[in-house]
Amino acid sequence: MKIIKNPSTLSPDYIPDTVCAREDYIKFINGVIRKSDVPSTFVVRGNPGTGKTVLGKYLVQMNKEYRGVYVNCYVHSTDRSIVSEIIGKDNPRAYDFQNISSDRMYKVMFDIMPEKNNLIVLDEVHSLKKNQGQILYLLSRSRELGGPIIKLVILTMEEPELFLDKSTLSGLGKYNRISLKEYSYSELYEILSRRAEVAFYIGTFDKSAVERCAQLTEETGNARDAIELLKTSALLAEERDESLDEDVVVEAYNNFSPPIEDSSLINMEEDEIKLLRGLIEQTGSGTRFKSSDIKDLDPSMPDSRVYRFLRVLENSGFIKKNKIGKGYGGGVENEYSFRIPTLLLLERLTLVEDSISSRKKL
Ligand SMILES: Nc1ncnc2c1ncn2[C@@H]1O[C@H](COP(=O)(O)OP(=O)(O)OP(=O)(O)O)[C@@H](O)[C@H]1O
Numbered sequence: 482m483k484i485i486k487n488p489s490t491l492s493p494d495y496i497p498d499t500v501c502a503r504e505d506y507i508k509f510i511n512g513v514i515r516k517s518d519v520p521s522t523f524v525v526r527g528n529p530g531t532g533k534t535v536l537g538k539y540l541v542q543m544n545k546e547y548r549g550v551y552v553n554c555y556v557h558s559t560d561r562s563i564v565s566e567i568i569g570k571d572n573p574r575a576y577d578f579q580n581i582s583s584d585r586m587y588k589v590m591f592d593i594m595p596e597k598n599n600l601i602v603l604d605e606v607h608s609l610k611k612n613q614g615q616i617l618y619l620l621s622r623s624r625e626l627g628g629p630i631i632k633l634v635i636l637t638m639e640e641p642e643l644f645l646d647k648s649t650l651s652g653l654g655k656y657n658r659i660s661l662k663e664y665s666y667s668e669l670y671e672i673l674s675r676r677a678e679v680a681f682y683i684g685t686f687d688k689s690a691v692e693r694c695a696q697l698t699e700e701t702g703n704a705r706d707a708i709e710l711l712k713t714s715a716l717l718a719e720e721r722d723e724s725l726d727e728d729v730v731v732e733a734y735n736n737f738s739p740p741i742e743d744s745s746l747i748n749m750e751e752d753e754i755k756l757l758r759g760l761i762e763q764t765g766s767g768t769r770f771k772s773s774d775i776k777d778l779d780p781s782m783p784d785s786r787v788y789r790f791l792r793v794l795e796n797s798g799f800i801k802k803n804k805i806g807k808g809y810g811g812g813v814e815n816e817y818s819f820r821i822p823t824l825l826l827l828e829r830l831t832l833v834e835d836s837i838s839s840r841k842k843l
Pocket residue numbers: 492493494495496497499500501502503527528529530531532533534535536638672704705708
């Protein structure tokens with residue numbers, strides 16, 4: 482049975498007509514963009530799959546009268562490459578771009594922009610390295626530097642404090658931060674049902690299949706995972722020549738195991754792998770732990786090392802921060818929880834440990 486009518490709507494770069502559960506933020510940012518001529522910057526932080534990219538691209542799309550530019554800073558990670566995206570490849574002034582000084586390059590950028598109605602969305606901004614490059618500084622302070630009025634939207638997985646220097650931070654401002662939470666079951670359900678409506682033929686899928694996809698991805702609250710599961714299930718059902726029901730979803734979920742990025746584990750240092758195993762074993766059947774639990778594993782470990790380890794785990798999508806509680810001496814201590822079943826994580830860890838020890842033997 483043919484289920485998928487519009488494959489492109491299941492691709493991660495598809496921009497849906499409605500960005501569910503983010504309407505208030507979009508309305509607010511859009512209001513500021515359109516209703517005033519003052520420069521403004523928004524910093525939108527969120528874990529993987531919380532809708533950062535879709536929100537940024539949607540804003541560009543809905544502000545057609547603006548000179549809107551979307552740049553992925555993971556792909557374009559140097560000032561030169563970001564500026565050339567902002568200038569636009571078809572711009573006649575882009576021709577000599579590789580050979581001019583940085584100062585000149587920034588000037589060309591400001592010169593080609595209109596005086597106002599500029600919207601720049603920078604995605605994956607956490608990939609920019611501290612003290613390297615000035616582009617955020619310049620764009621957020623363009624007015625002070627004699628440039629045009631720019632509405633800047635910064636999308637990031639990490640708090641800017643972790644990767645930006647003080648001068649740049651101060652230009653970005655403090656009271657313009659938006660934090661996108663992981664999607665709840667009902668939000669995932671809404672995203673998935675709308676997607677299923679545009680992607681699938683009528684009458685080929687069950688409501689229960691959509692509910693099951695939302696339920697199975699609720700733990701991470703990641704819309705990318707949810708849509709991926711929906712797509713994989715539809716493909717499996719098509720192959721079986723069946724309609725898409727919840728049994729197929731469960732089967733797809735079990736066959737194509739949940740997203741543990743093996744690359745994240747492989748890229749971890751050997752001592753981090755060891756720490757992660759210790760942490761999972763210590764946490765036992767529970768999924769929650771505190772930063773002091775890591776310290777308990779190795780009391781001589783400096784705090785900075787503890788936090789670096791936590792950040793590695795967070796960026797890999799293995800854990801999430803829950804809430805802030807009181808730590809030793811009244812200080813702040815974060816509570817975390819595993820976002821993926823720890824048994825599964827242990828299985829993968831064993832594979833990585835085996836490959837480390839066989840590498841050592843060579
Ligand atoms: N609110 C939403 N409504 C409809 N679709 C959504 C929504 N949020 C996310 N999606 C869909 O989920 C997928 C992942 O979203 P998106 O790429 O925006 O997440 P992200 O926060 O940028 O993730 P990452 O940090 O991994 O880049 C995309 O296919 C997107 O279309």
